[in-house]
Amino acid sequence: MNYGVVQEQDWNALTDEAFRAVVRTEFETHHPQQLRFPPRRLRWSENKSWYLRMAAKGWIAPSWPREFGGMGLSPSKMLIFLEEQERCGIARFQDHGILMVGPVLMRFGTEAQRRRYLPPILACEEIWCQGYSEPNAGSDLAGLRTEARLDGEEFVINGQKTWTTLAHDATHMFVLARTDKNAKKQQGISFLLLDIKVPGVSVRPIRDIAGHEEFCEVFLDNARTPASNLVGELNHGWTVAKSLLGFERIHIGSPKLPEYGLQVLQSVARQQGMLNDPVFRERLARLQLDVAHLGDIYGHFAAIVGRGEPLGPEVSLLKIWATETFQRIAELIIETAGDCGGHSGDVRLGELGIDILAPFYKARPSTIYGGSNEIQRNILARQVLNLPA
Amino acid sequence: MSDDTLRMLRDSAADFAKLDAVRVRRFRAARPGFDRGVWQEMGDMGWLGVLVPEAHEGLGLGMRAAAIIAEQLGRALYPEPYCASGVLATLALLHGDGEELKQRTLPQLAAGKLVASLAWQGEGGGLDVMQCGVRARQHEGKTVLEGRSRFVETPDADAFIVSALSERGLELHWIGRDAAGLSCTPELRADGSASALLSFDRVVATEATRVASIACAVPALELAIDHAVIGASAELLGVMDSALALTLDYLRTRVQFGKPIGSFQALQHRAVDLYIQKELSRATLEATSNTLSDPACTPKQRAAAASSVKARASQAALAICNEALQMHGAIGFTDEYDLGLYLNRALVLSAWLGNASVHRRRYSNLVEAAA
Numbered sequence: 119m120n121y122g123v124v125q126e127q128d129w130n131a132l133t134d135e136a137f138r139a140v141v142r143t144e145f146e147t148h149h150p151q152q153l154r155f156p157p158r159r160l161r162w163s164e165n166k167s168w169y170l171r172m173a174a175k176g177w178i179a180p181s182w183p184r185e186f187g188g189m190g191l192s193p194s195k196m197l198i199f200l201e202e203q204e205r206c207g208i209a210r211f212q213d214h215g216i217l218m219v220g221p222v223l224m225r226f227g228t229e230a231q232r233r234r235y236l237p238p239i240l241a242c243e244e245i246w247c248q249g250y251s252e253p254n255a256g257s258d259l260a261g262l263r264t265e266a267r268l269d270g271e272e273f274v275i276n277g278q279k280t281w282t283t284l285a286h287d288a289t290h291m292f293v294l295a296r297t298d299k300n301a302k303k304q305q306g307i308s309f310l311l312l313d314i315k316v317p318g319v320s321v322r323p324i325r326d327i328a329g330h331e332e333f334c335e336v337f338l339d340n341a342r343t344p345a346s347n348l349v350g351e352l353n354h355g356w357t358v359a360k361s362l363l364g365f366e367r368i369h370i371g372s373p374k375l376p377e378y379g380l381q382v383l384q385s386v387a388r389q390q391g392m393l394n395d396p397v398f399r400e401r402l403a404r405l406q407l408d409v410a411h412l413g414d415i416y417g418h419f420a421a422i423v424g425r426g427e428p429l430g431p432e433v434s435l436l437k438i439w440a441t442e443t444f445q446r447i448a449e450l451i452i453e454t455a456g457d458c459g460g461h462s463g464d465v466r467l468g469e470l471g472i473d474i475l476a477p478f479y480k481a482r483p484s485t486i487y488g489g490s491n492e493i494q495r496n497i498l499a500r501q502v503l504n505l506p507a
Numbered sequence: 508m509s510d511d512t513l514r515m516l517r518d519s520a521a522d523f524a525k526l527d528a529v530r531v532r533r534f535r536a537a538r539p540g541f542d543r544g545v546w547q548e549m550g551d552m553g554w555l556g557v558l559v560p561e562a563h564e565g566l567g568l569g570m571r572a573a574a575i576i577a578e579q580l581g582r583a584l585y586p587e588p589y590c591a592s593g594v595l596a597t598l599a600l601l602h603g604d605g606e607e608l609k610q611r612t613l614p615q616l617a618a619g620k621l622v623a624s625l626a627w628q629g630e631g632g633g634l635d636v637m638q639c640g641v642r643a644r645q646h647e648g649k650t651v652l653e654g655r656s657r658f659v660e661t662p663d664a665d666a667f668i669v670s671a672l673s674e675r676g677l678e679l680h681w682i683g684r685d686a687a688g689l690s691c692t693p694e695l696r697a698d699g700s701a702s703a704l705l706s707f708d709r710v711v712a713t714e715a716t717r718v719a720s721i722a723c724a725v726p727a728l729e730l731a732i733d734h735a736v737i738g739a740s741a742e743l744l745g746v747m748d749s750a751l752a753l754t755l756d757y758l759r760t761r762v763q764f765g766k767p768i769g770s771f772q773a774l775q776h777r778a779v780d781l782y783i784q785k786e787l788s789r790a791t792l793e794a795t796s797n798t799l800s801d802p803a804c805t806p807k808q809r810a811a812a813a814s815s816v817k818a819r820a821s822q823a824a825l826a827i828c829n830e831a832l833q834m835h836g837a838i839g840f841t842d843e844y845d846l847g848l849y850l851n852r853a854l855v856l857s858a859w860l861g862n863a864s865v866h867r868r869r870y871s872n873l874v875e876a877a878a
Contacts, residue, residue: 399868399871400864400867400868402871403818403867403868403870403871404867406870406871406874407815407818407819407867407870410791410815411787411790411791411815411819412787413794414787414790414791414793414794415786415787415790415791417790417794418790418793432786435779435782435783435786438779438783439783439787492776495775495776495779495780496772496775498779498782499772499775499776499778499779500775502782503755503775503778503779503782504755504759505755505758505759505769505770505774505775505778506759506766506767506769506770507770
């Protein structure tokens, strides 16, 4: 079976250096200059051409196994891929299809679902967003109230989702919905796939404090999806969702953003003449090590994924460390920028124009989304440290 | 070396190294500061030879194995100078060019018959091997060593490998503890162990005592120190792991206000932060040991990797032990309770071979130079 992409090359057979060279050449030669290091998430209309190129090359899903059309990269190769992306300032698109839907279908989906959904994800023809949070179900996600009722061969979905990243770029959404109101909280939830271009779905962007419109509210008013779009068993969606949280945590836990933060920090410090200031040097070294050790522990978890083993609740620590490290870096950038620390947009600093606040606005919500860091600490305390309730 | 070998080594080391707090307390401020019988057992199990090649009657297993042993010994607060003799002195000797000395002493070190320690720092300490505090000069047709060397692990070593600066450069010499002109003043440390301040008054050095000539003394020293820095980090990992486990147990069982205090979210979240520090230390130690096992690893990469892990482990061990004390309350501050043993050990190991701040600075300079 192939899913539209046949991976000719065994990338893992290359040496790390050779692989890095191949990736770097591709990125440096072909990634458009004007799209590098954008201060905000780019919309699909902006970075579509790049990702269609990646899709055409078969590079759109670096972490997927080769039999599913991915590059099948080993953890160390994956790290190189991410590092090179970061070096070049290549921004993400709405990649929930790659990061979440693909892995979840590989694990829980039927062959029919994989055949239907994986090829358009690999071709970037269908773009996915995540329908998890609701106005009254944030940290307490299992308290969600969106309902799906089986009507013949279709589910009818009613409710409201929120904080849905780039829903306005998406064609599809995976939705957690309550399918049994009488069951206990976690037990009556199902995991459904939904075409959001069907009648009854409306998407409204939400403006954030940085002035961007990256997340949305999604209203579901008798939105219909075929019963065959149920992933996993009916009322067992929480298990599916939880496994995705593992993928999400490892993704949020990648050293990519903190590494980008360090690059900005060093540019700002150079312009401000701070690079030889001993106090600054000490603080920079601390953060450099925080990021280096994030890379080490990320490698540890990536290796677990690479071996095809499930991620335990320990992975929450990765999310905490990555996001809080990124915040510390973003705060030091502002401090180092001194009088320019409150200037927005591209700020002239010496000979450079640097968006001082971009890392800050990227870092701030990262401790909230994907399960707030307080929730992650609760999980670790209970499930890993076995502390009492 | 296979992962299975390492797993077996970890299991046997963990079996051997169980905390015997009575023994740990008995060796505090005592001379000798450790048990020769235990040292012999460690030799019998091959642990003192994991870094010694088979040609010299060792096991030649490499740094990953040494780190596993050091971690387990740290976990159980062993007072025996594993990293000082089994890593630091052994590697300095091995990478020197005193072939006859190697033939004679390496098998004895590996077998647990001998304890050696490296004397390489001057009174100011620091990581610069050129600041060694001892001079080699010509006196009446002989080479003699003069000066002082400080922060030498264990005054109870049978021999010291002494780093001395001559007009031509740095050399290493094997000086027996009873050598004429050598005096040793122990300096007591927080955990009850002692480090030695060695004074050299015309101590005679010869061709036969030379561990490393100027041709290789500096690289041999730097290699040995980087490895020992990683060994000390592994030992710190063991210490912090035990201290955290003890604290988590306490949080689960200590009842106040009618509940185990570990049910309070404020304490839970703090405990999680300590756990994260421990896991970062572990991941970094693993990555570092792997870096060193790679034959393509350059001295600069090795130094950066060593500094990286020591900076993390020193900082994490102290943070964990300090917070552990706070979470225990007053009982944690008593000598009767074991937590203090871990905290005091963490203080010593964090300071030994460069503390977190020193290694952060070195790391930062090394990565900047590489960029």
